[in-house]
Amino acid sequence: MGQLILSQAIANVDRLASFWVLRRRPIAAAIHEVLHIAEQSHKKQTKALHESLAYSQQLKSELGILATVQGQLETDLDKAESEQKSLYSQLIHKQAEYINVSSRYDLIASLLRAKPQDNSGQQHFKYLLENDFMRFANQVASLPDEAQAVIELQGVAEELALVAGFPGIHGKNLIAVAGGFSSGKSEFVNSFIQDASFRLAVGLNPVTAIPAYVSGAKNSQVLAFSSQGGSVPLTMNEFHALTHDFVRDFAFDLKTVMPYVSLSTQLGDKGFEHICFIDTPGYDPAATGGFTQHDHDIALQYASQAGVVFWVIGLDVNGTLPNSDLEFLRELLNITTAPFYIIANKADLRAEEDIAEILDEIEEVLEFEEIPIEGICAYSSVLGCELQFRGRSLFDYLSVKNRAVEKEQQLIKQVSNVFDRYRRSIDEDIERSARMSNCFRSLHLDILQTGDEELFLHMGKRFEELRNEFTSKSFQHNLEVANEIEGKMVKAIEDSFKLISTPIGVVGCKKAK
Known part of the structure; x- marks a missing residue:
């Protein structure tokens, strides 16, 4: 549109110039010069405008690319931050696991290093229980609640260890x-x-x-x-x-x-x-x-x-x-x-x-x-x-x-109760053995009364073997061993309490909760 108007203006100027050839030629020349300059300026502006538009399109394209890159970077940053949080959480968890494992190790190591209280009575009772008594219990199989007897004596051993290591509980x-x-x-x-x-x-x-x-x-x-x-x-x-x-x-x-x-x-x-x-x-x-x-x-x-x-x-x-x-x-x-x-x-x-x-x-x-x-x-x-x-x-x-x-007497009574049950069981075995021996002797005499001397002599050896099998000597020995072990255990308890230090002083609170 600007180019058309400019062309028409030039034509009109030319016609005007021919009309005013003599009077207005200088003015027309000046105007023509101004218009020429305007035309050149317009061309430059138009060119600059096109270049600007092209550059603007290029910038717009580049901005689009930058926005895409920025979005990707923001996505990558969010992902990195999420991974960082996850890694930090894992680090905290691993540190907690390490502390937990370390604390467990320290606890076990401390317990294994801990030396027991120097209480020979308590240690001797434990030895008697684990050795003398267990051998005795394996030989005497007639006690119905033998497992419970072992548990009770183990309880005595644990209480002795507790009192020896923790005197404050004494009494x-x-x-x-x-x-x-x-x-x-x-x-x-x-x-x-x-x-x-x-x-x-x-x-x-x-x-x-x-x-x-x-x-x-x-x-x-x-x-x-x-x-x-x-x-x-x-x-x-x-x-x-x-x-x-x-x-x-x-x-x-x-x-x-x-x-x-x-x-x-x-x-x-x-x-x-x-x-x-x-x-x-x-x-x-x-x-x-x-x-x-x-x-x-x-x-x-x-x-x-x-x-x-x-x-x-x-x-x-x-x-x-x-x-x-x-x-x-x-x-x-x-x-x-x-x-x-x-x-x-x-x-x-x-x-x-x-x-x-x-x-x-x-x-x-x-x-x-x-x-x-x-x-x-x-x-x-x-x-x-x-x-x-x-x-x-x-x-x-x-x-x-x-x-x-009086814990000492309580523990002695517990030991005595266990061995009382063993003694009763052994006494029953002795009575049972005596009855069986008398029964074999009676049978042997019954055979003699039949008058069969050969059978009497033959069965006599067999009955003698059976009487020896059911002799009360082994049971009497077990009874003596039971009394001996009980005496040693009671002595160990007494010695243990002699070595226990004076209990820690204790008081109650002054105010109710």
């Missing part, structure tokens, strides 16, 4: 706190501990993997005991790490190296200085796997060694004693004479009228099952108080049990 009344998984056993014990920073681990998953002795003392301390009788101190973090998951990560049964731990701390506002709770694993841990499948046996073992058994049920999920609890109690009743006391825990989650019905129901079930108890109480571990009870009150019962126990 205390052992109360096993037993029950099913998540019934609140550890929280029940915690309700008596006055130090808020010193607690047994609790949780929704099975926590207690290693039995813990919790006793009253001035200073708080945690000790892990090795199977050889040595001990090493633990921090609370290290102690809380001893969960089922921690134990399961070992390639072996940790309890063979570290059978139990002990906690010394201030207990209760009543000053329970002669009480020691044993926090046992739940006998029915929920799918914990690994070696913790033996928790049933461990709970049974430690509960049978205690002077009293507190059986804990959780009222958050139970309104009475579950059948599995009753089966365990019946099993426990067969191997211990310790009295039972029922703790209906988490009672604060129930209405008052419901609690009364539940206690009545539990009492009726136990009476029907012929399981004797000292009492039942509805207890709140959170509030640290007893809400209702049947029979004896919990705190009254604890006050009765808060008296020094």
